[in-house]
Amino acid sequence: MKDEYKAALPHNLILEGRGNLSVSGVEGIVASNEREVLMHTVMGDLVVLGEGLHIDALSVETGDLQLSGRVDALQYREKSSARTGLAARLFG
Numbered sequence: 001m002k003d004e005y006k007a008a009l010p011h012n013l014i015l016e017g018r019g020n021l022s023v024s025g026v027e028g029i030v031a032s033n034e035r036e037v038l039m040h041t042v043m044g045d046l047v048v049l050g051e052g053l054h055i056d057a058l059s060v061e062t063g064d065l066q067l068s069g070r071v072d073a074l075q076y077r078e079k080s081s082a083r084t085g086l087a088a089r090l091f092g
Contacts, residue, residue, distance in 0.1 A: 009063045011043045013074065021048065021067040029058065029065075037067060049073040 011025030025042040032038070032055055037048040042063075053069035 045077040
């Protein structure tokens, strides 16, 4: 584990039946729509790809996120300040 990823917030993913995803250690949501959710976590940027994705709950105090919909893929990216992918298309 890289030193830059050692953080006070724990980071866990729980995927239940590809339909409900719980993520801890979330620092913020960069962008979201029904097919893609991009979030900053204590372990790097996390991209969730799927269909009908919906953020059901997000607690900025605890860093916990609840997401529903069909999850097709989870991908980590290194943290960066530059906007790429979905963020660039939505906010660029």
